[in-house]
Amino acid sequence: xxxxxxxxxxxxxxxxxxLMLISKQSYAAIDKWxxxxxxxxxxxxxxxxxxxxxEENGGHLTIALMDELALYLNMPTIAVYEVxxxxxxxxxxxxxxxxxxxxxxxxxxxxxxxxIVEHLKKKFAINLGETTTDGKFTVKEVECLxxxxxAPMCLIGREYHEYLTPEKxxxxxxxxx
Amino acid sequence: MVSIEIDGKKIQARDGALVIEAADxxxxxxxxxxxxxxxxxxxxxxxxxxxxxKAAKPLPACAxxxxxxxxxxxxxxxxxxxxxxxxEFLLINHPLDCPIxxxxxxxxxxxxxxxxxxxxxxxxxxxxxxxxxxxGPLIATDMTRCIHCTRCVRFGAEVAGVRELGATGRGEHTExxxxxxxxxxxxxxxxxxxxxxxxxLTSKPFRFSARAWELVERDTIAPHDCIGSNLKVHVCNGxxxxxxxxRENEAINETWISDRDRFSYEALYxxxxxxxxxxxxxxxxxxxxxETALQAVIVGINKTITDxxxxxxxxxxxxxxxxxxxxxxxxxxxQMGVNNxxxxxxxxxxxxxxxxxxxPWLGQPINNLENNNAVLLIGSNVRKDQPIAAHRLxxxxxxxxxxxxxNAVDYDFYMPIMxxxxxxxxxxxxxxxxxxxxLLAQTKQPAPNGFEKLVSKxxxxxxxxxxxxxxxxxxxSSVLLGPQAINHPEASTLRMLAQLITLLxxxxxxxxxEAGNSVGAWMAGMLPHRVAGGKDxxxxxxxxxxxxxxxxxxxxxxxVEPEIESAESVIASRALNDADFVVSLTSFSSEAMRQYAxxxxxxxxxxETSATFINAEGQWQSVAGVVPPLGETRPAWKVLxxxxxxxxxxxxxxxxxxxxxxxxxQLTKDCQTDNTVxxxxxxxxxxxxxxxxxxxxxxxxxxxxxxxxRRAQALQNTHDADFAAIRINKACAKKFGLKDGxxxxxxQNGTEITLPVVVDDNVxxxxxxxxxxxxxxxALSTDFTPISIRPV
Ligand code: SF4
Ligand code: FES
Ligand code: FES
Numbered sequence: 001x002x003x004x005x006x007x008x009x010x011x012x013x014x015x016x017x018x019l020m021l022i023s024k025q026s027y028a029a030i031d032k033w034x035x036x037x038x039x040x041x042x043x044x045x046x047x048x049x050x051x052x053x054x055e056e057n058g059g060h061l062t063i064a065l066m067d068e069l070a071l072y073l074n075m076p077t078i079a080v081y082e083v084x085x086x087x088x089x090x091x092x093x094x095x096x097x098x099x100x101x102x103x104x105x106x107x108x109x110x111x112x113x114x115x116i117v118e119h120l121k122k123k124f125a126i127n128l129g130e131t132t133t134d135g136k137f138t139v140k141e142v143e144c145l146x147x148x149x150x151a152p153m154c155l156i157g158r159e160y161h162e163y164l165t166p167e168k169x170x171x172x173x174x175x176x177x
Numbered sequence: 178m179v180s181i182e183i184d185g186k187k188i189q190a191r192d193g194a195l196v197i198e199a200a201d202x203x204x205x206x207x208x209x210x211x212x213x214x215x216x217x218x219x220x221x222x223x224x225x226x227x228x229x230x231k232a233a234k235p236l237p238a239c240a241x242x243x244x245x246x247x248x249x250x251x252x253x254x255x256x257x258x259x260x261x262x263x264x265e266f267l268l269i270n271h272p273l274d275c276p277i278x279x280x281x282x283x284x285x286x287x288x289x290x291x292x293x294x295x296x297x298x299x300x301x302x303x304x305x306x307x308x309x310x311x312x313g314p315l316i317a318t319d320m321t322r323c324i325h326c327t328r329c330v331r332f333g334a335e336v337a338g339v340r341e342l343g344a345t346g347r348g349e350h351t352e353x354x355x356x357x358x359x360x361x362x363x364x365x366x367x368x369x370x371x372x373x374x375x376x377x378l379t380s381k382p383f384r385f386s387a388r389a390w391e392l393v394e395r396d397t398i399a400p401h402d403c404i405g406s407n408l409k410v411h412v413c414n415g416x417x418x419x420x421x422x423x424r425e426n427e428a429i430n431e432t433w434i435s436d437r438d439r440f441s442y443e444a445l446y447x448x449x450x451x452x453x454x455x456x457x458x459x460x461x462x463x464x465x466x467x468e469t470a471l472q473a474v475i476v477g478i479n480k481t482i483t484d485x486x487x488x489x490x491x492x493x494x495x496x497x498x499x500x501x502x503x504x505x506x507x508x509x510x511x512q513m514g515v516n517n518x519x520x521x522x523x524x525x526x527x528x529x530x531x532x533x534x535x536x537p538w539l540g541q542p543i544n545n546l547e548n549n550n551a552v553l554l555i556g557s558n559v560r561k562d563q564p565i566a567a568h569r570l571x572x573x574x575x576x577x578x579x580x581x582x583x584n585a586v587d588y589d590f591y592m593p594i595m596x597x598x599x600x601x602x603x604x605x606x607x608x609x610x611x612x613x614x615x616l617l618a619q620t621k622q623p624a625p626n627g628f629e630k631l632v633s634k635x636x637x638x639x640x641x642x643x644x645x646x647x648x649x650x651x652x653x654s655s656v657l658l659g660p661q662a663i664n665h666p667e668a669s670t671l672r673m674l675a676q677l678i679t680l681l682x683x684x685x686x687x688x689x690x691e692a693g694n695s696v697g698a699w700m701a702g703m704l705p706h707r708v709a710g711g712k713d714x715x716x717x718x719x720x721x722x723x724x725x726x727x728x729x730x731x732x733x734x735x736x737v738e739p740e741i742e743s744a745e746s747v748i749a750s751r752a753l754n755d756a757d758f759v760v761s762l763t764s765f766s767s768e769a770m771r772q773y774a775x776x777x778x779x780x781x782x783x784x785e786t787s788a789t790f791i792n793a794e795g796q797w798q799s800v801a802g803v804v805p806p807l808g809e810t811r812p813a814w815k816v817l818x819x820x821x822x823x824x825x826x827x828x829x830x831x832x833x834x835x836x837x838x839x840x841x842x843q844l845t846k847d848c849q850t851d852n853t854v855x856x857x858x859x860x861x862x863x864x865x866x867x868x869x870x871x872x873x874x875x876x877x878x879x880x881x882x883x884x885x886x887r888r889a890q891a892l893q894n895t896h897d898a899d900f901a902a903i904r905i906n907k908a909c910a911k912k913f914g915l916k917d918g919x920x921x922x923x924x925q926n927g928t929e930i931t932l933p934v935v936v937d938d939n940v941x942x943x944x945x946x947x948x949x950x951x952x953x954x955x956a957l958s959t960d961f962t963p964i965s966i967r968p969v
Contacts, residue, residue, distance in 0.1 A: 076334075076340035076343075078340055078343035081356040082344060082345050086346065
């Protein structure tokens with residue numbers, strides 16, 4: 001006989017054997033985020049958690065990882081997919097060593113982001129969302145990153161680069177390993 | 178109440194009402210897509226923009242509460258301009274493929290575009306195309322047509338209780354779907370077809386079979402579960418049922434229906450539909466006219482009565498039959514001296530039938546389920562058994578009510594469960610006794626006669642305490658017995674204990690009975706010991722189980738296939754095959770029936786006959802037939818009327834089915850029911866000595882409950898139409914050396930069956946779930962008796 005008594009708002013008791021893809025360290029980091037919210041709102045930690053999981057996995061997410069996270073955060077898997085597919089900082093397939101995210105939203109567009117995009121496309125002979133054959137660069141288009149004041153801009157790794165020109169971005173990319 | 182003005186009309190509106198609600202109540206139409214009165218407010222389509230005096234910009238009517246003195250214009254130039262602007266946006270990416278869209282003619286987008294769309298689009302860019310999703314056998318998708326109203330998404334989260342659909346991606350790349358390839362599994366999923374304002378989600382079985390304007394809409398009632406959902410049937414060419422949708426009835430099914438009720442109509446046109454009377458002569462079947470067939474019935478039955486006596490004849494009816502049919506069947510039988518009459522084919526324990534209430538019922542109105550603060554479900558898979566009841570309970574659960582279960586399988590109810598006891602069916606009585614004992618201690622009430630002794634060995638656990646307190650604390654609380662408790666081999670003990678629990682905790686005892694007209698069958702006297710109106714019969718006949726065990730000489734069947742619908746399918750099959758004469762009033766003929774029957778009379782199934790059903794709350798619902806009976810088929814009440822006359826019985830000169838109904842109403846007019854019965858102490862409960870005995874959990878597979886469901890193709894292709902298998906938990910599988918996916922043999926009472934093993938940790942210890950109602954599992958004997966399993 002098995003009996004369980006659950007609190008009013010049940011948090012599914014997660015069986016440890018179901019959690020195997022995400023490391024202990026990552027879970028510890030996720031727990032720090034969870035602790036910031038009310039226990040009933042574990043799912044509020046989903047965005048930072050996705051970042052942690054993505055980083056551990058070398059820059060992209062998989063369905064299995066998202067499913068595991070959904071279980072841990074007590075949310076429907078589809079809700080995790082929604083978040084992870086909405087935000088452009090989450091990747092769903094392997095990417096290059098450096099991710100160049102170019103903002104093409106309104107301010108950047110008015111200030112010439114199209115020219116930067118064309119330049120990079122030609123330079124690497126790839127389309128937006130693709131990775132160079134040597135696996136070094138992935139170029140993707142993103143929505144406003146809140147740095148309109150320095151438009152056109154891009155995000156590489158964790159750094160913002162503003163007032164871009166084709167020459168300037170060449171120089172930036174040159175310096176990357 | 179506040180006073181507002183809409184389009185110059187002064188009206189009173191409820192404080193806090195939304196403008197769109199107030200307008201709807203006042204009969205002022207505001208266009209909308211995402212708003213639905215039963216779903217949360219998303220306000221994402223913006224179609225409902227209106228002008229409000231003193232507001233700078235148009236406001237969404239579905240998200241703006243009324244305030245006193247508010248002046249609203251729904252058709253001012255500013256409002257119309259805003260609405261037209263939204264329409265233009267919505268149509269940018271819409272494919273406008275109405276000529277090849279199933280929704281054409283009943284599409285909200287089409288309708289509203291007629292009023293607010295423009296002839297030419299300013300957009301010359303390419304339209305987006307969205308890949309179709311495969312959501313399973315019930316729902317067809319054309320996702321390019323989706324306008325992202327998210328009604329379907331909210332339905333999943335808020336009504337079905339399972340969030341399967343979502344809006345993934347962003348902006349232009351937003352898509353509605355499951356993201357990964359998977360079917361939707363909700364048993365209410367079909368409702369998204371009605372909710373979807375465009376042709377993105379449509380009915381798969383109906384696909385491309387008719388245009389909305391070719392159809393006539395008629396009212397009927399679902400015969401399957403004890404809820405009696407109200408339906409609208411869409412009829413093509415005046416004779417074919419091509420689609421079923423809900424008919425709003427706030428008190429019963431609100432605006433929803435289960436997939437079972439929506440798609441079971443497909444069975445009406447299944448291949449094994451019986452269309453002409455058939456007679457078996459020298460082992461060969463031939464089609465005959467009605468006269469010949471009825472004559473054969475008269476001869477066959479009369480001969481049996483003369484040769485062996487009327488007590489060697491028995492009548493079995495499906496609890497999905499109509500009230501009129503059930504009433505006439507028992508009337509006919511009783512006049513001929515036959516008292517062996519029953520509809521309880523799956524029941525095993527009849528020992529307390531004399532004390533039983535006039536009709537076991539829900540004990541409360543269906544819509545009251547959501548008002549409960551505490552509910553204990555016993556032997557019930559309510560989500561699959563009665564999806565609408567589950568929806569009501571879910572509302573209570575989400576509100577914070579304490580839903581608790583005692584089951585042999587840890588079903589996922591898609592609602593918060595406060596406490597659950599998952600244990601072998603043989604252990605139910607100990608658990609109920611434990612709860613009762615805890616209640617006695619908590620409430621300090623005197624124990625009823627003999628109870629102390631009964632439970633002296635039973636230990637009170639924390640779960641018992643928790644359940645007991647919840648029931649006591651709940652100002653409105655219920656204990657509900659589901660089919661697995663009603664059909665339990667110790668049902669009378671469970672009933673007695675459940676009743677004691679309700680008395681001690683001042684809760685309501687209720688039955689979630691099996692079928693659409695279970696209550697009707699009790700009312701109509703389709704029982705061996707009671708006549709219509711719940712009065713004792715002069716002579717008590719054999720119950721369903723005895724009839725089959727004793728092996729009678731003749732059987733009269735009404736809409737049943739006892740070889741799979743009986744608790745003792747093997748014995749049923751043997752008894753029918755050994756009988757001298759079997760007449761089956763049936764809508765379908767199966768291989769097995771051809772074996773055992775001598776005459777098959779084609780009777781009209783649901784939708785083809787006028788009918789009355791009494792649901793679990795005791796509501797009588799009468800409807801007319803919506804399509805003419807197929808082929809030579811006749812409504813069963815007419816067949817029984819003619820049989821009555823041919824047998825020379827009196828009182829069979831009804832002209833319409835209404836005459837029958839009036840007669841039943843007259844006989845049952847003083848019927849009062851109360852689920853409480855006189856306390857009669859069950860046998861002492863020992864400690865669980867048979868803890869190691871493996872028992873079968875005989876749950877009826879979700880879409881195997883009656884002859885219609887079993888033949889509804891799309892339902893049979895769903896995930897819920899589980900194949901016959903030996904479902905067992907990991908520990909038990911290990912103990913018996915079983916492996917997932919590998920075949921094993923189950924043996925019970927000298928019968929054997931070989932089925933694949935499915936390891937399912939939701940199944941309790943010492944039990945094995947082998948669904949019944951399936952031909953593949955019918956070769957196994959008694960439900961719930963000990964069973965042994967070995968690998969092959
Ligand atoms: S599929 Fe239909 S119901 Fe769902 S979001 Fe799209 S338009 Fe709305
Ligand atoms: S538009 Fe590019 S950063 Fe805001
Ligand atoms: S109906 Fe109001 S915004 Fe959609």
